[in-house]
Amino acid sequence: MAQNKKVVLTVEGLKKIESELEQLKTVRRKEVAGRIKTAIAFGDLSENSEYDEAKNEQAQVEERIFKLENMVRNAEIIDDEDISLEVISVGSKVKVLDMEFDEEVVYSIVGSAEADPYDGKISNESPVGDALLGKEVGEVVEVQVPDGIIKYKVLEISR
Template identity: 55%
Template sequence: MAKEFKLTQESLEKLKAELEELKTVREKEVAEQLKEARSFGDLSENAEYDEAKNEQGKLFSRIAELENVIAHAVIITDDLYAADEVSPGCRFVVEDIEFGETEEYHFVGSQEANPMDGKVSDESPFGRAMLGKKVGSVVEVEAPDGMIQYKILEIKK
């Protein structure tokens, strides 16, 4: 069975737009680069041709990746959770109890996750621990340094 990719509807639309751009505009640009590089003559010592072929390989790889993700996308919704619970698509603010620092996170699909940018999914220990919790809950998250406690301060749907 193929791996499912959890995405928000918004993210799926962005990936579809990127795929369309790559297949229409970018593919023609790379084909033009190849055509121009071939016109320089001997392909065995033609750096422009090698670069254009590398670019073509990257392009086709990205197209294949996007087609796979789109074909196996599962749209995440917050239907399974109450309005006052951390759920897919929501934003939430937590406080690190030990240090008193607050951070805001956006609960997204696995393909969109980027913890450094405040985007978490249920595939991370932090996201999995927060899922379904309410404002005021103290949540323990297993980290390499040991258990970290967070208090959920706010949930925005």
Template identity: 65%
Template sequence: MDSNNKEILLTQEGYDKIENELEVLKTVTRKEVAGRIKEAIAFGDISENAEYDEAKNEQAKVEERILKLENMLRKAKIIKEEEVDENMVTVGSIVKVFDYEFDEHAEYTIVGSAEADPYENKISNESPVGSALIGKRKDEEIDVQVPDGTARFKIVEIRR
């Protein structure tokens, strides 16, 4: 399967979030940008009209984002919570690990790359830590190549 046809793994929450963003872009943002273009045209000569150029650029970005989101939804495979194995790390798992380097526990939700958000501790199954955790079980230890060197974790808990 080439990268253009690759399935995009999403939780239901992630799918809903993309669907909502798409709806807002199509129903609200598109109209706002069209209104700004219409206003800018009313100013007259569009050949040297910065407002017009800016609105047209924004329109292109909005349309590009709409296409990207539609494509993501078309390729989406929703990970159902009841399918998440609590004995092994999979996409959709919430994993509590002990980080030996920092001598502390950390908790990550393993998600598809489209949903990754490090600020919410949602890490991609394709990231170094995420891919190292996939398929592992409670009490297993893993070494992960990270930009700073090697990180060592012990899986303490797996839940959904």
């Protein structure tokens, strides 16, 4: 991740990242340090798999902390008041009709750092998220996906 790339986050997304960061710094660091200390007590570090695993885990924890701190530092927060109810933008909750299956689907458009498709949170950079940006209620959107083209009709925009 580029050092100065803006990371678009909702207020909820920022809180989630800050919470994970706090957990990593206060709990996980101590747990891993404890595992390293215990592994050192086993002696010979050249053939000590517990030590190697703990050091690898420590590197992963520190890398995640670094990434999260960068995200927070470069965060561009989308405030609820800034979210338009007229056109779809990052932070919008959108109800669309999947015209092929005649099925209503609700998506929240979020920055890529918050995306969780299984939770209905799609990235503004994803094909569907990108296609929906700037659209208004009543518009039909065609999205090119690996399986072909999906048509969505925008039914509702909320926060």
